[in-house]
Amino acid sequence: MKHPTYRHLVVLMLILALVLSSVALAACGGGDDASTDTGDGGDATESPAGIEVTKVAVITPEKGNDYGWNQMGVESAQKAAAAMGAECIVQDGAGYGDITPIINQLAEEEPQLIFAWASGYQTVAANMAQQLQIAMTSADPGTEEANIPMLVNAVEENAQDGAYLAGILAANMTKTDTIAIVASADDLNWAKMGGGYIAGARSVKPDIKILYVQIGQAGYADAAGGKRVTQNAISGGADIIFGFGDGSSFGMMQACETATPPAGADNVYFIDVIGDKSSLDEKGIYLSSVVWDFEQVDTQLIEMLEAGTFGEESVYLGLDNGLSLLQTDLIPEDVWTACEEAKAGIMDGSIEVPLTTSAEEVKAMIAAGE
Amino acid sequence: MDAEFWAAVIAGAILAGMPLLLAALGEMVSEQAGILNIGLEGMMLFGAYGGFVVANWTGSSWLGFLGALIAGMAVAMLMVVFCVRMGRDQIVVGIAILLSMQGLTSLLHQVQFGESYPRLDGVPSIPIPGLSKIPVIGPSVFDQPLMFYIGIVLIFVVGWVLNKTNLGLNIRAAGWKPVALDNAGVDVLKIRTIAVLVTGGLAGLGGGYMAIIAAGVFVPFMTHGQGFIAIVIAMLARGRSVWVLIGSFLFGIALSITTALQLVGVQVSTDLINMLPFLVVILALALFARQSYLPAALALPFERGKR
Numbered sequence: 001m002k003h004p005t006y007r008h009l010v011v012l013m014l015i016l017a018l019v020l021s022s023v024a025l026a027a028c029g030g031g032d033d034a035s036t037d038t039g040d041g042g043d044a045t046e047s048p049a050g051i052e053v054t055k056v057a058v059i060t061p062e063k064g065n066d067y068g069w070n071q072m073g074v075e076s077a078q079k080a081a082a083a084m085g086a087e088c089i090v091q092d093g094a095g096y097g098d099i100t101p102i103i104n105q106l107a108e109e110e111p112q113l114i115f116a117w118a119s120g121y122q123t124v125a126a127n128m129a130q131q132l133q134i135a136m137t138s139a140d141p142g143t144e145e146a147n148i149p150m151l152v153n154a155v156e157e158n159a160q161d162g163a164y165l166a167g168i169l170a171a172n173m174t175k176t177d178t179i180a181i182v183a184s185a186d187d188l189n190w191a192k193m194g195g196g197y198i199a200g201a202r203s204v205k206p207d208i209k210i211l212y213v214q215i216g217q218a219g220y221a222d223a224a225g226g227k228r229v230t231q232n233a234i235s236g237g238a239d240i241i242f243g244f245g246d247g248s249s250f251g252m253m254q255a256c257e258t259a260t261p262p263a264g265a266d267n268v269y270f271i272d273v274i275g276d277k278s279s280l281d282e283k284g285i286y287l288s289s290v291v292w293d294f295e296q297v298d299t300q301l302i303e304m305l306e307a308g309t310f311g312e313e314s315v316y317l318g319l320d321n322g323l324s325l326l327q328t329d330l331i332p333e334d335v336w337t338a339c340e341e342a343k344a345g346i347m348d349g350s351i352e353v354p355l356t357t358s359a360e361e362v363k364a365m366i367a368a369g370e
Numbered sequence: 371m372d373a374e375f376w377a378a379v380i381a382g383a384i385l386a387g388m389p390l391l392l393a394a395l396g397e398m399v400s401e402q403a404g405i406l407n408i409g410l411e412g413m414m415l416f417g418a419y420g421g422f423v424v425a426n427w428t429g430s431s432w433l434g435f436l437g438a439l440i441a442g443m444a445v446a447m448l449m450v451v452f453c454v455r456m457g458r459d460q461i462v463v464g465i466a467i468l469l470s471m472q473g474l475t476s477l478l479h480q481v482q483f484g485e486s487y488p489r490l491d492g493v494p495s496i497p498i499p500g501l502s503k504i505p506v507i508g509p510s511v512f513d514q515p516l517m518f519y520i521g522i523v524l525i526f527v528v529g530w531v532l533n534k535t536n537l538g539l540n541i542r543a544a545g546w547k548p549v550a551l552d553n554a555g556v557d558v559l560k561i562r563t564i565a566v567l568v569t570g571g572l573a574g575l576g577g578g579y580m581a582i583i584a585a586g587v588f589v590p591f592m593t594h595g596q597g598f599i600a601i602v603i604a605m606l607a608r609g610r611s612v613w614v615l616i617g618s619f620l621f622g623i624a625l626s627i628t629t630a631l632q633l634v635g636v637q638v639s640t641d642l643i644n645m646l647p648f649l650v651v652i653l654a655l656a657l658f659a660r661q662s663y664l665p666a667a668l669a670l671p672f673e674r675g676k677r
Contacts, residue, residue, distance in 0.1 A: 062590075063476070063480050063484070063590070065480060065484040065485065067487065093476070186641065211633050212632060213629055213632040213633050214632060214643075217641070219594070221589055221590065221591045221592060221594065222592065222594045223585040223587050223588075223589045223592050224385070224386070224389070224580050224581075224584035224585040224592060224594075225386075225594070225625075226585070227385075227584060227585050227586060227587075228382045228385050228386055228584065228625075228626070228629070229382075229629050231378055231381070231382065231385075232375070232378050232379060232382050232626070232629045232630065232633060233633060234378075235374050235375045235377070235378030235379075236375050236378075236633045237375075247589030247590065247591070247592065248589075250487055250489060250585070250587040250589055251585045251586070251587060251589075253489065254489045254490075254585060254586035254587050257489065257492075257586075258491070258492035258586065277487070280486065280487050280489075360639060363635075366635070367635065
């Protein structure tokens with residue numbers, strides 16, 4: 001028998017290499033099914049594989065007890081996780097800076113999904129999701145371009161629809177026929193709500209006077225500014241204040257509580273956004289709030305991750321899944337009925353709410369109606 | 371817009387200007403003594419928190435202001451220990467004070483008020499007979515809480531102390547010629563300690579004014595950079611307290627005008643309108659900064675025997 005030559009050994013090595021690489025490719029292929037389609041048929045390649053979600057995390061820029069954006073973000077994630085039988089890690093008060101170290105720390109806990117709960121987190125969330133291969137949400141703006149299959153899913157709010165209902169409420173409740181929007185900052189959602197509010201109010205009273213004032217470029221926590229600006233709006237004749245803010249909302253509420261109502265009005269009422277502060281209202285000024293409850297949205301995102309459809313399309317908060325106008329005892333029955341009718345109209349498409357995306361568009365809309 | 375609206379605009383300027391005025395007045399004293407108090411905003415913030423807590427517990431705005439004063443001085447003690455007594459870098463310590471007070475007040479607020487977010491009742495105003503009846507200016511300037519009048523009086527008191535008393539002379543000497551002051555037998559560290567405590571007290575009062583009168587509520591980070599604007603105003607004032615008054619209300623008026631312009635529907639970009647107060651400060655810097663002179667020993671530690 002001939003001993004194997006050098007040439008035989010090379011051929012043998014090549015065959016072994018070929019076999020091993022085939023096995024390795026097959027193994028990798030299984031892992032890549034979530035994001036690639038090889039086009040050779042079969043269940044696994046037609047629908048990306050989902051991930052069983054046992055642990056989620058939520059990161060918010062401020063403390064999760066602000067009766068606003070951060071609290072709703074934390075509570076919604078916790079409720080959605082509980083409903084899906086998953087654990088929820090809360091990292092609130094992460095600030096508006098670079099959250100890369102925080103995400104890295106959270107990644108060690110091995111959550112399958114991280115709710116990165118601020119528009120400012122969008123870029124870093126997308127980068128870290130790809131780097132760590134952990135699914136993350138991307139809040140505001142929830143454009144489809146932000147979506148990455150099984151890694152990033154955008155979340156957007158149809159906030160203008162809720163604000164439209166608030167506009168109907170305000171127009172029905174005002175005694176001075178002057179209402180005001182007080183915005184804490186230059187913010188996409190505030191702009192969307194401004195336009196919806198104006199349209200809703202004018203659908204009831206086309207000649208209603210609407211004042212618009214912004215505290216600053218980022219006065220989210222400027223409570224003193226909120227009070228000062230709201231006082232000026234009240235002195236301008238407004239008896240209903242629609243306030244967009246986080247910490248600054250408390251200053252706005254304080255202004256409504258301590259203000260002398262403008263001529264013709266008995267009270268100054270406050271309409272809030274995102275959270276529900278009615279339990280803090282001791283003076284009877286908290287008329288309502290456009291509440292953003294993300295529990296259903298978060299549940300949907302977890303389900304999408306488990307179904308393997310995460311990152312395919314943006315998820316919207318709307319009147320059908322958590323966006324609502326808060327009913328309080330201060331709202332008369334007939335006014336609430338009008339709001340409910342409008343809600344039905346928006347949901348069946350008979351009412352189309354305009355979309356404004358900047359403070360300038362909101363101001364132009366006000367000016368166009370004067 | 372009627373007279374009531376414009377009165378509210380002027381009142382808004384006062385509301386925005388008073389915390390600045392008190393804090394800038396304090397900073398001016400500190401700077402004159404040679405201590406650059408970068409942590410001013412931290413003192414304001416802790417003063418706001420302390421003032422709010424006391425006013426909320428006792429129901430008395432006066433006790434609240436006392437609490438704010440003490441809280442501001444307590445934070446200033448850190449500056450005294452680290453910068454005046456131990457001679458550490460004033461900028462580093464100032465930044466540390468700011469950051470730690472932001473964290474501390476945020477934490478304390480969450481623990482105490484995170485669920486309840488209490489708000490204070492409005493502080494009653496005191497109309498000055500006759501003057502309060504003047505249209506527009508009357509109800510806005512001469513119908514204010516007593517603390518406003520006290521703040522205005524403090525401007526002149528501080529000016530008088532700095533310029534007409536031995537203590538004021540010593541304070542200025544501690545900033546300009548600390549060695550000469552030491553040679554004259556005056557304890558420079560003691561003078562600087564007094565100045566820094568006065569700064570803390572006034573900054574605390576400024577924060578207290580913000581929480582008790584201007585907002586009626588405490589929320590984390592509510593000072594919103596005002597401490598740094600106060601430092602700029604103090605630098606521009608060059609030791610003259612009346613300039614602190616002018617600078618503070620100039621900023622307050624600019625801030626209030628931004629609101630007024632929006633409410634009357636001026637079709638200018640909101641971004642541009644909101645830049646107005648800061649443009650005023652930059653303009654003031656450009657016009658006056660070249661003439662501004664700061665104490666020669668500002669931000670320099672003093673140690674006996676070293677020149």
